[in-house]
Structure formats: structure tokens, C-alpha cells
Amino acid sequence: MMKAYDQLIRHEGNEDLFRAVEMSIAALVSDYPFHIHVEGLRGTGKTTILRAAGSILPPITRIKSCPYNCDPLSPHCPIHRAMSSEEIKEIGTEVIPRPFLEISHSAKMGTVVGSIDLQKLTDSTRSEAALLPGTIPRAHRGIVFIDEINRLADVSPEIADILLDVMGTKPGRIQVEETGLHTAAMPVSVTIWAASNPDEEPGSLTQIRRQLADRFDFAVNMGRPADSQAIFAILAKAAGLVPTIPVHVGNMRSVTVDSDFRNLLASIYVDFGLESLRSVEAMEAGMVLSAVLAGRSAIDVADMTRIVPLALGHRTDAATIANIIKSIQNTDNSAPQVKETVENRPGVRTRMNTEVSTQLKQNWWHSLVEKLQRKLASSRPNRQTSKDSSSQSCSAGGNGCAAASVPDTVAAPPNKAVPLCQLKTEQYVSSDDNKIQR
Secondary structure: OOOOHHHOOOOOOOHHHHHHHHHHHHHHHOOOOOOEEEEEOOOOOHHHHHHHHHHHOOOEEEEOOOOOOOEOOEOOOOOOOOOOHHHHHHHOEEEEOOOEEEEOOOOOHHHHHEEEOHHHHOOOOOOOOOEEEOHHHHOOOOEEEEEOHHHHHHHOHHHHHHHHHHHHOOOEEEEEOOOOOOOEEEEEOOEEEEEEOOOOOOOOHHHHOHHHHHOOOEEEEEOOOOOHHHHHHHHHOOOOOOOOOOOOOOOHHHOEOOHHHHHHHHHHHHHOOOOOOHHHHHHHHHHHHHHHHHOOOEOOHHHHHHHHHHHHOOOOOHHHHHHHHHHHHHHHHOHHHHHHHHHHOOOOHHHHHHHHHHHHHHHHHHHHHHHHHHHHHHHOOOOOOOOHHHHHHHHHHOHHHHHHOOOOOOOOOOOOOOOHHHOOHHHOOOOOOOOOOO
């Protein structure tokens, strides 16, 4: 028997998955597909949480008996898309549970996508290329859950190609082609939830199909429970530690994203060399959804730092993620001054973007200099130099220069090498005002 969502135990290892699931459900209310992929050890409850969440999805209103779940206000299927509002009103509407369907790694193309309706195609009075809906078309406005998606991407590359089209845009599209027949295609708005065990064959989804991995807005690493009380609660089937997500959540359109946040996202994308534009799109959507769940109409820096690992974990390395979070926190500390500059001097949004970018680079450079100084200090003993001028210069330069005991000569072509401690700080470190306290 499937466990109820509000009976599942939350702990440190799975709280990110719970939050990602609830954000994805909140996005459904705004008709925005928000795709999530969870990776982790087998037996930690990934599939249990995702399947249980299917029971708390808000219902939808569709055109009565429509196999494609057409929205009465925006019909998309071959049956209803050409109908007028009066004709749709005559058919009527109905409220049904939001679709939650599954695709296994052994699924066949025809069952996932559908097939061409030969009866309609050969109709002599009105020939048309129409679909007999498969799993994805029938899940329009709902969820498709794919367990062991890494295996599906490995053994069924043609289905992985279909998912690329479904997830590539919002909404996506689906297309069926048969040799010698017309091509049938239509838009679909489907949210993809997926799970995989990256420590088993064939490996992680990023290694197998990086392009598909990038389609997921969030990638969540599922951890094991480390608290014995959580284990006890699971065994005792105790009530959930956190109440379930409300069915009636806010709308993404009610949340304001300040242009300063978009400037910061743009700087992060450029300065940290992020590859996919979907990374910053997922970060912005994640910030908005975080605010929706909190019942706020605006985002804050806490929303941003919370979602960075989920949006970038499958797109870049851990060190880059840590530096991005640090840069966001540093920018937050100087936000009042930057915001004042923008408000008091019209037309300088570009300058703010440049200032944030410069600050990120300076933070990185100062951090690098400190690391080099510590490394030199720990690897070499202090030495007295025979040159009085060098000693005096090192003393003026600070403890870092003295502790490093830089040798008298350094091979650094093409110019003649000189000791680092004989140089003025301005000659190897630059800043906006080019003045450093000494």
C-alpha cells in the first residue's frame, strides 16, 4: 500500500527533495512545467516520496471526456483546438484528478508517444494526421514520473530524444512520424519527475546523456537519514514532521523579481562560465517558487542561496557552486550602496552590473593571493635576507610577505626577475580605487 504524503518522515537527507517536489507542484498551478531529477542510493525513499506526492496534486478542469486533457480556455488537441468557445461550452467541462503517469526504462516508443490514427488519416471527407495518445500526451497539464531514468537514456535513446522535445521548451511538443504517412505533432505541457541510482550501472544521467540532464530545472542529491529518531519514526510509521503542502498555493505571476536580482544572475552566468542558459532560468524560477511557498510577493537573497545547489548541482562543480553562494552573500552585504547608486542615478543599470561583476572578480583574486601566501608560509622556513632594502620592503608589505620568505630571484621571463616583496602592492593587485591599506 502506498504511503500518504503527509505520513512520510522528513529528515536532513530528504528535505531538499520534499522542497523541490512542493515547488514543482506550486509551478503546476501557474501552468509552468518545473522538472526535477533526484539521484541517490537505493532504498532511501526517492520513489516513495515522488509517488506519494502524486496524491496531493491539485485537480484540473478539462473539456469533458477529452483524452488530451484540453484546458477549456486554451484547447490544444486535434479534436478541440479549432472549436469556438460556444462549441466547447456546449460540450461541457469536468473536474478530474491531475494526471500522474509513469514511464519505465523498458517502455516502448508507441506507448510513450502514441501512434497515428489511421482511421482519421484515411477519412475521404476530412483526412487529417491525428494521434492516438500515448503516456505523454495523456499527461498534459500533469506529471510523468520516470524511475531509473539513467537506464532509460542508456537502453532507449529514441525515448530520450522525445523527452528532449517535451522538456526543451515550456510548453514542449511531441511529434509522431511513420514511414510514408503525414507527421502528427502538437504542443504538450508535461512536468517530468525522475529518479536514478548513479552508483549503479549504467552510471549517472549526466555521464550518459548530458543534454537530457540539463533539461531538469533541479537535480537533488538524496541522502540517507543520519538521525536515529528519524529511523525510529519511519519504523513506527509516525506522522510527518512537517505538514503537507497546501492544495491552494500562490501563483508564480504574483511574485515580483527585482531587476537587481536579474542583473546578479546575469553576472553569475558570465563571471563563473556557466554553460547552459537553463541554469539561470532554473535559478530564477526556483527563487520565485521559493517565495510562493513562503507566501511572499517578492524574492530575497535567502531564496537565491537556497536554490543554487539544486539548480547547478548537475551543471557545474561543487567549488564553483560554493564560490557562487559566497559571491551572492558578499553582494547582499553591499546591496544598500549599490541600490542607492541605481536609484539616485538614472540609466546606470549597466554600471551596477559591471560593479557586481568587478566585485566578484576582486573577491576571487584576493582569495587566490591569500591562498598562495598561506601555501608559501607552510612550505618554506623563514629566512633572513642579506639585503636591507628587501627586509624593509617586506616589513612595509605586511605579515604575509614576511612569512612567505620569497627568494631573492624568481625566473619570470621576459623581464628581469625581482623579489615579489620588493614590488609595490599596486604592481600585482589592482582595485577600483587602486589604493590598498598597507
